[in-house]
Amino acid sequence: MEKNRLGNSDLYVSKLGLGCMSLGTDPEKARAVIEAALEAGINYFDTADLYDHGVNEKLVAEALKPVRGEVVIATKAGNRWNEDGKTWRWDASKAYIKEAAKQSLKRLGTDYIDLYQLHGGTIEDPIDETIEAFEELKAEGIIRAYGISSIRPNVIREYVKKSSIASVMMQYSLLDRRPEETITTLLGENGISIVARGPVAKGILSGLPEKIPADGYLDYRHEEIATLLEKIKNTLFTGGRTMLELALQYDLACPPVAAVVAGASSPDQVRANAKAVNAAPLTPEERRLLRELTKQNRYEAHR
DSSP states (O other), X not given: OOEEEOTTSSOEEESXXXXXXXXXXXXXXXXXXXXXXXXXXXXXEXXXXXXXXXXXXXXXXXXXXXXXXXXXXXXXXXXXXXXXXXXXXXXXXXXXXXXXXXXXXXXXXXXXXXXXXXXXXXXXXXXXXXXHHHHHHHHTTSEEEEEEEOOOHHHHHHHHHHOOOXXXXXXXXXXXXXXXXXXXXXXXXXXXXXEEEOTTXXXXXXXXXXXXXXXXXXXXXXXXHHHHXXXXXXXXXXXXXXXXXXXXXXXXXXXXEEEEEEEOSSHHHHHHHHHHHTSOOOOHHHHXXXXXXXXXXXXXXXX
């Protein structure tokens, strides 16, 4: 599978990454999915300390141990579990980020994290202090590169201006084109990669039997989604494309996008995603048609 450079870092990630949140807690099932990903040429695995109280990191680590030097492991921090073990709070302080990194290292069974990401972020955060934490972790060799996972334009702008982030993970799909409003241009101009999550919009664009939410999705009403999917089929399926192909290739056609990260709960799902990513890129005409058919969603003011 083709790989792209992640921002200005020395990391090269497969165009398709495995979102590990949906792996569950069964070690055998998780291993089967991860091994299918490796067989498909995927080298980029995204987890977080929040997922299943760190169990997810442990499962990823165990499955990837034999190939640790050949893969890119990305994890995240910032969500701190409360004492009740059921709720968490946001903590972007330098002290917490640095301690969280050490705990992730232990669970991942490694002495370095390839990509360490802030798992959210608000404009009220001590951003300079947070950046200091990431820069120190990088200088100490604990992390190779860092980024943020955010859809908030004002937060992203601050990190672009003040930090050396390699990437921004953000929700981006045919049904959620908010990044195109301003963020894709900003990141492209600054050599920062986008890691697109949610490329199939909670399964709506997967090509499987559609499960359209009764209350719609973002700016779309239920009826609008059904009509849109039918229009896409009638307009673009004539060339042999599938909905999954169109969805993943749409994100990859955006220049700053280095990878799309999709979850998978079975090896077959991994293989289907890989096949779609390895398909021919969208033609300019296909991209134009998809953009005409879908909405350019809007961010809430000051978000």
